[in-house]
Ligand SMILES: Nc1ncnc2c1ncn2[C@@H]1O[C@H](COP(=O)(O)OP(=O)(O)OP(=O)(O)O)[C@@H](O)[C@H]1O
């Protein structure tokens with residue numbers, strides 16, 4: 001990472017246990033990662049390796065057992081509630097499934113108004129921002145009065161992106177945002193994400209099963225296995241010269257090396 005890419009977000013020695021009592025399981029162990037401002041970090045690993053847990057812990061949905069999550073110099077693990085709340089808006093998660101992530105009982109406008117102001121979610125008060133956010137993801141701004149069921153999967157994912165962007169975050173965590181979509185819609189969403197990243201100078205954590213896509217759009221990559229980082233580095237280093245046996249198998253398992261893909265996407 002060069003000096004103009006100082007990490008805006010750095011996770012150090014992160015451990016997370018989920019579940020209680022006999023069900024409790026250590027899901028992340030000693031995870032280290034850093035994302036340089038304006039860069040894209042890929043996180044890859046098989047199903048259950050802990051990718052979503054990293055994302056959710058960063059945005060405060062899980063409490064870590066140990067480790068640090070430092071955003072812009074503030075350790076979110078030890079920060080006060082007020083400090084955390086202020087910082088949280090600057091890191092936004094786009095969840096995997098646009099069918100379950102949008103509230104079916106709220107109009108798109110209400111969902112976006114709530115993202116701006118969770119307490120007084122008033123569409124009328126935030127009309128200009130809502131319309132601008134929808135326009136930015138190529139959804140008709142007049143669609144704010146519609147409900148999620150009136151949109152296709154790709155349109156819903158665009159709306160989920162608009163919801164993440166409406167609070168003008170610096171970091172976007174995209175958790176397998178295309179895996180619920182058909183192939184041509186996946187490409188549209190990835191193109192949109194790339195355009196928004198450039199236009200808004202976003203820093204992106206891109207969680208994916210698809211190594212070909214990670215190879216194409218990420219600067220750095222972290223490979224996760226059973227809750228631990230087995231490899232990290234620039235995408236070109238890791239794909240050209242994998243150091244761990246697991247990553248080597250992952251890269252080599254792909255005929256011609258063109259279609260790096262973990263199963264089940
Ligand atoms: N609330 C929970 N309580 C207990 N265990 C959980 C909980 N949520 C997730 N886990 C376990 O944590 C592990 C990591 O899950 P996680 O969802 O982070 O994996 P993932 O890499 O995102 O997988 P996928 O690619 O399928 O989305 C899994 O073994 C999962 O069963």
Ligand SMILES: [Mg+2]
Pocket residue numbers: 051052053175176
């Ligand atoms: Mg996941």
